[in-house]
Structure formats: structure tokens, C-alpha cells
Amino acid sequence: MTDNSKSARPRSRPGQGAGSFKTGHYKKGGGKPAPRRPGLPPEGPILLYGLHTVEAAFANSDRKRLKLYATENAQRRLEERGVTIDVPIEPTMPKALDRMVTKDAVHQGMILEADPLPAYGPEHLTGARLVLALDQVTDPHNVGAILRSAVALGADAVVTTERHAPEEGSVLAKSASGALDMIKHVRVKNMARFIAEMNDEGFGCIALDSDGDASLEDTPFTDRTVLVLGSEGKGVRHGVREACGLTARLDMPGEIRSLNVSNAAVLSLYVARMKMGL
Template identity: 85%
Template structure:
């Protein structure tokens, strides 16, 4: 079986449609020395930087790059629309966290806009993460969501990773390819998504039916919870259905990022997407 999961979608209501994309917990994202604590973030790595340049919603500020890295970007057709500061690899090493694989390029950019639920208009498949806090897991989930053409990934404002270098690198460009919506209250979000015609399914290792045997509607929110705790009780109760992922092997549970990709795959098959 797998992690608990659940999500929903809805129209903005008074007091619920603003303030998305607050910073989460954990260590702050790497920033260039001299920048204020809440200043621009540093995005690094070929796929991450390439996706950031392709995203019209991303405000880019400055590119730090080696000669080879700049050539690679240009060979891939990336239009570099910001000032470029040439740098040696060791200088780039000092700008990011230890062992960060920057591949010779670091983009200084503003965080993405604070996407709200209005971004879910027309969505059919939404993935909601209830207090999944590890940026590596969330980054991997964003990547899977893009690969399986989910319309959005929803997290809570608190107890979720902030947008930053680790999340972006783990997502390998996906952060700039899908809407990442943050909500204040996940249970309320699920309830209101249900009112908008979404079927909301929470993954729970003790769910009464397998996900493959669960009835899907043409608009679905899948909800996954944190490893260990799973989907919280209030969020679980807001969902119309609970379902489980049965594992045939000796280990009954999966890492939440693996559970997410399997759940999205099953959902697409069941929904005929």
C-alpha cells in the first residue's frame, strides 16, 4: 500500500483566494551573497535554467555562467534575455550549497507569482499534497505531474517547502512547467473543489478499495499525505473517497513521490486521459 493522498478544486471565496505561495519551513534557498534574506532565488542546472528561461511567468534577473555552459544554452536555442556574468566553476560553487550540481550555470530570478485557485479553471486532474515537506519529494512529484500531464499541484502555505534552489533542482525544470498552487486550508480547499464538481480521492493505506477499483469522475483531485502521518483526518473526511495502492511485494508502502506517479498513472487510465 502507499502513502495517504488527497486534493480538490474550487472557486475563490472571500478570505480564501489570496495570500498563496507563502514561504514554507526549512532552510532558506541559496541566494547570492549580499542579497536580502527574502530576495531573489538562485536556480541552477541545465534543465532548471532552461525551463526558467522558457517560462513567461518567471522574472529573470541575471545569469552567471561558464563559457561552456553559456554555449550549451545557446546550442539548445535558449534566448538569454538577462545580463550575463561570466564566471569560473569555483566561483559558482561558492554561490550555492555544498555539493550542488550547477553544471556551470546559475540564474538569479524572482520567485514565481503567487498562483491561486483561479489557475485551476478548466483543470481536470489535480494533485494535492497535504503537508508533504521534503523539497526533494515535492520536486520529484512536480516532475511526475508534468510527465503525466496533471493540471496543477496544490500544497499548503505552511508545512510545505518554499520555492527555491533545492525544490527547483529536484523538479528538473518542472517547477516552471506546471502551476504550483498554495492554499491556506487543505480541508476547506477539498470541500470547495467537491462543490465545483470534482471527485476528491485521498490515498490511504487502509482505504476500503484499491485505487484501480475506485470510481473516477471526469474531474478529479488526488490527495496524498506526508510519509508517516499520511493525509490528515480532517482532509481525509473532506474527501468523497478513500483508496489504497496495493503492493504485491514484502514492503507495503512507497515513498510519497513514487505513490504520486503511480496514482497519477492510474487516474489517467481511469479517466480516459
């Protein structure tokens, strides 16, 4: 855990990228950090920056907040928006904040040091009706944008694999613009097994594929649905498609026939809401 008793401010370490700030969990006797499965929440604090990201983190009861580094203007903006700042505040000049994050990161005068969110699992999907699953979508900007769209369109959760998916961090949180703290981000070890379990729970599972059996608009929906999108290029993997049972395509009328995965997620969620009467 970081020692905040001294005036030194945390800075991102070489190789961590995205301005993330982590402290390793070391084995007894010191040495290198113990190995950790990829895709799980980081070990140790992370840095969240930007007005919407920080505001949402303060509103999330599941988020353990540690310390706020902020300019006087940024602190005043948070207070004017009704944010209750329940952690120690270290007044910090903009240039010092710049050094805490990566180049060109738009921190808007505030950086919140916080613990990662709990590792949500399928057991947290009780009562869910519309779930979006991402099969090995690895770009944190895309996943962040998808989280934001999922919140905007009323999805109940976004599911990713533990491996081949971005871990929680500054880039993902900033790209989500607060949505990371507004929706359950569930991580599963095996996507095909997860889909099979959701089928057993009565969900209709639909894999989006350019060669799908029918357009998404013409695909039958149940009152509980999992939409599955794959990575750009590879798409949804064969075993995951097989587990879904249904495949659907997004028919594009223009000369470009495919969409970026984050755009495909928006359109898919919109169609699903219309079909499900949500």
C-alpha cells in the same frame, strides 16, 4: 533588491541553505525583515541552477529573470538548445559558481538569479482535469520529484499548503529538474477547505490511504479529479480525508507494502489517467 551594478557576486547567507539567495523586505527605519507567512514565495531573488532548471526558467513567461552567471561552455550549451538569454550575463569560473551554492550542488556551470514565481491560487485551476494535492509534504526533494512526475504524466497542477510545505528555492527547483516552471504550483491556506471547494466545483476528490475503502484501480473516477497524498508517517490528515469523501489505497503485491510519497504520486497519477481516459 540586490545591487547588480558591482562586480560582487551573490552568495548564500548562513542559515538560508540550499544555495537560495534572498534579500529581505525591511520595515521602515531599517531593522529586521518584516514577518512572512511560511510556504509563500520567498521575498527577494533566488538562485536557480542546472541545465534543465535554467532552461525551463528562460522558457516560462511567468518567471522574472534577473541575471545569468555562467561559464562560456554553459552559455554555449544554452544557446545550442535554442535558449534566448534575455538577461545580463556575467562570465563566471566554476569555482566562483561553487561558492554561490551549497556544497555538492550540481550547477553545471550556470546559475540564474531570478524572482520567485507568482503565488498561484485555486483561481488558476480553471479548466483543470487532473490535480494532485499534497497534504503537508514537507521535504523539498520529494515535492520536487513529484512536480517532475506531475509534468511527465500530464497533471494540470500540484497543490500544497502554505504552511508545512517547502517554499520555492534552489533545492525544490533542482529536484524538479525544470518542472517548477512547467506546471502551476498552487498554495492554499487550508487543505480541507480547498478540497470542499473543489467538490463544489464538480471535482471528485480521492484521498490516498493505506486503509482506503477500495484499491485505487477499483475506485470510481469522475472526469475531473483531485488526488490527495499525505506526508509519510502521518498520511492525509483526518479532516482532509473527511472532506474528500472517497479514500483509496495502493495495493502492493510485494513484501514491502508502502511506497515513498513521490513514488506513490507517480503510480496514483498513472492509474488516474487510465481510469479517466486521459
